[in-house]
Every structure is written in structure tokens, then in C-alpha cells.
Amino acid sequence: MTEPSEMQSECIEAGIMENALVIIVVLDKKGKILAWNHAAESITGYTKAEVIGNTRVWKSLYPDKDYRRSVTAKIAKTLATKNYFKNLETTIRTRSGDSRIILWNTKEITWDSESRIIAVGIDVTRQKETDAFSRSIIDNANVLMTVMVHGKVLLWNKGAESITGYSSDEVVGSGNIWKLLYPDEEYRRTITTWINSIIKERRLFENLDTTITTKKGEKRTIRWNTREITAGAQVRDIAIGSDITLLKQLDAFREVVIENAYILITVLDSKGNILVWNKAAEAITGFTKGEVIGKRDIWKHLYPDTDYRKTITRQIAKILKEERIFENFETTIVTRDGSQKILAWNTREISGGSGTCEIAIARDITEQRRAEEALLAYISEMAMRLKQPVEIIRDNIQEIVDLFREGKLTKEEIITMLGGQVRNATQVAINVQEFQKAIAEKNKEIPEAYRKFLEG
């Protein structure tokens, strides 16, 4: 292939210059513009015809005198030591009044046998805006965010400052922060080993919970997620830590409440698998968490009679279809030791991140039912053994009166019969007392108010 002719070279250069997406300006030593490409026209809004052959455009591009002076001074200072400058960032004002950030690079060239300066300006406005936006997000994110290279911190956002108490100035540029956040050597070693083993397998970790010590000495639980990012030739680690201290406290509180409730609490996933089975559930049914969690066959144990199980399943399905929840639905379960208990069930649907679950709460009302039965038995037996005997005594005395009036009773017979009625009445009084006592003693679980009443 032959070398291009001088004319061909000029054509190629002119083509490149005109079609470049960056500002290309050629100036003489006095700043007079000799060339102004299409991109320069497009970005600044000033045409070739307006700028070629004069220096006026610089005043238009930098209308603020002070700013223009500072830019000029910066350029002069740079050019005093070398005949070019690199990555000089200035903000120009376009013809339409917009501000654009231009990154300038210059080079001295010989053109038409004269020494000229070629200036290339890249419009970095969009990139700067994006950077500022990203920075704003990073700074204002309510999470701890850090970027590291080999453990050395490059970025420490406001969230990180707020959570840990350590400022960006204290952290950026070193890797000491981890010793401060994890002052306990053994704990630090544990989590380092842990992190290393995770990273070895997956190069990242998700939802790793650790406890940090803040600058004030407070403990906070941080949930970490990391990603490896490649920026240019460098591999960096970005770590995001959410402060879940409050969440953990709420979880712990919720767990304490659930575990220590005196009522059976169970949570089922959408497939009916048991997710939660509290201590009361274990105590009432006799089936432990280990036997129940993650399975759905507990109902077969609690309702071993197939017909009964089918009946209540049908009833539950009907209620759920109509009302989506059920309240105080009573069933009789068979516990692990074979005894029967009556439970009153209430359910609610709960929606969470992992889908819809069902929370079922059951009260053991066996003793309550027994107490009610005892009370009912008491009332009916009392009605029978108090009301009727009193009526009998009344009728017998009436008979005695009638027979006496008719002259059919001797004195001895009257005494015998009245004595009998006195004994009957005495027995009724004894019955009432004994009966109250028996009921109170026999039914330990009857309400205290009833007991006091029964014990007289």
C-alpha cells in the first residue's frame, strides 16, 4: 500500500476533525481561532463564521469575568512549565445559556509552518451529572456503603458515618476501620474466617449478619451484602451494610412473645408446612418443634380419626371460603399421650416477602369446658336435689295437715311423719353444703368465683 499524498492526508485530517464527537479547536499563539469543528458548533451553539479569525468567543463561553480570569490563570500557569495541559475542567456557557462542563486537553502542533495549539474538549456534563447523582444516592442512602481495594477503604458514605460514628476522613485510605468496628480479636478472627470461606466459594456474600462496635461503644447488628466490581483494570469490593439492630430487637421481642405465650401459636406456609410451633404448642399437644417444623402431617396425629379429620377439614374449608379466617372454631385434638383436649382456633392470613402464610392461634379450653360442665351439672343436680325435695316436703306436710283434718292420724303418727319431714329438710340442708364442697374439690379448674360460691 502506498503512502497517501499530502492532499489526501489533509482531506483525511479535515474529515476526522469535522466528524469528531469532541470539540476540536485550533488556535494561534494569541488565542485567535483558526479552526472550529462541527462538534464545537453543536456543543457551544457558536458557528464557524462567528468564531474563526477572532478571540471573542472565549468571552462568550466564559462570560463571568472572575471565572474567566481564573481559567486563564490556570492555563497560563500550566503552559509556563510545559507547552500543553491535560484534563483541564472548565464550565462554559453556551449560546442558549446552558452550562456545559468541558474537559480540555491541548497539544502544540505545526500547521502551515506555524506553531499552533490544538485544543480538544470533551463534553463531560452528562457524566458529571451522573457522578453527582450517584454520589448523592450513595451519600444519602440509609445504609453503610463502602468501596475497598485489598481491604483499603476508598469510599465511606454518610450512612456509614452515621451508623458507625467514624467519619469518612478517619476511614478512607486505610483498612484500620475493621479493627475499630470489631475490637474483639477473637470475634474479628471468627468473622474473617467466615467471610473468607464464603468468598472462596462464591466471591461474594449475602445477608451476613455481624455485630459492630460503634465509635460511641454501642453494639449494632449489620447485615452485609457484597459485590465485586471492576472499574477499569481494578477490581474493587463494594460492601453494603444495613443496620438491622432494631429489626433484630423486634425479632427477638416477637420470638419471646410467641415462645412465652400461653396459647398455641403456629404459622403455616402456603403449602401447609409448619414454620412456627411455640412452646405452648409443644406443651398442649405433646409434639415437639423438631417433630413438627417443616412438615404438615401433625394434623393427622392431632386428629387421628379419619372421619373427624375429614369433617373438620370440610368445615374449615367452608369457613375459609366464605370468610377467609375463622374465629373460635372448636376442635378436639388427641395429644401425644392420647388424652383429648378441646381447642378454640383463630386464624389470620399474613403476607410477607416470601408469600402468604397462615397464623393459627389456639386456646386450650378443655378445663374451661370441664368447669362449664361442672357448673351445668351443679345447676341441674341442685335443681333436682333441692327444688324437688323441698316440693316433696311441702306436699308431705300438706298431706299430714289434710289427714289430720280428716282425723285419720294418731298423735304418734303425726309425730312420726313430721319428724320424717324435719329429717328430710335437715338432709336437704346437708346435701346442699356437701354438694357445694364436693363440686369445689372435684373440679380444681373451676373459676375461683364459682369455687368461693360453692365452698360457701
Next chain:
Amino acid sequence: MVMAGIVNPEELARKQIFLVLVSPANMRQRNIDLIREISSLGYHMVVITTNFPYSVLTRLYSDNGIDPKTVSFIDTVTRNSIGSAENIPLIVRYVNNPTNLTDLGIAVTEVLKENTGKKICILYDSVSTMLIYLSSPNISKFIHFVTNKLRLMDISGIFLAAEKGLDPMFVSQLTTFVDRVIDSG
């Protein structure tokens, strides 16, 4: 006035056992009506009385045209009231206390033995009065015992009870021991 047919004679002949529910005010009159009705069918009546002493009942029966010889008594009232009374063979046996079911059972057995060969019908007056002295489960047990004994000995029997005031569960239990429940009003 004679009540016509409180108890079906044919059922009585088949040695059936009846629970007769009576209005509390009519209790004494139903007792007399039943004794007269069943005695007239040739039965010897054994009356277990928990309300009236034997002496009063005998007089009432006589006043109502019933031959006292057709009736024997197990009296749970007299001895309980006056302290002592001697048994009169074939006529009356006293039981100290209506709650003493063992003595009551023995007395029933002995009275039945005394009247071996006769057509016997036992009248128990009344289940309601027993409620003064015994709990409903104990009365049920006793009646179960008596009805079993009657069936074994092939004897008919009648249990009188006030028609109102009994626990339906208790009545339901009693009905399982008898052949027929009659509401005589």
C-alpha cells in the same frame, strides 16, 4: 274413684317393670290407685315406702277398700323417726334409713322370700324422695340393682317418681332400666 288402667295388666303379667311419673300433688292418690288396681288383678303388693309410715298407709288403703293382707311393706320412715320398731313378718320390715341400700336390698330379698309362690308386684314410692338422701348416680345404681333382681326373680315392679323436676339425663338413665314409662298425671 278407681283409675282405670294405669298399668296394662298384660304387660304386668309379662313381669314388666314400669316407671310411673306422677304429678307431685297426686303422689299419695296414685299410690293408692295403683295398689287397688294391681291387687284386684290378684297380685300381692310389696310397697317400699320412703314418705309415709306403714301404719298410715295401711289405714289409707283400708279406707280405700284395699285388703291390707294383700300388701307387705318395707318401711324406711318409721324407724328413722321414732328410733325403734319391730318387724312384723309378712306385713312390714323396717329399714333404719332410706340411704342404707344394703339393708334395703336385704329387706326386699326377705320380703320376696316370705311371699314365695304369690304373684308379686313391687311398688317403690318414690324415686323422688330418694333424691333427698342419695345422689342421682347412686339412685341409678340402686334402681339398676333392684330391676336386675326383679328380672332374675321374674317379678314385676313399679317405680313412682314426680313427673317434674327430674334431670332429663337422669330420667333418660332410668328409662333404660324399665320396660315402660307411664305419665299418669
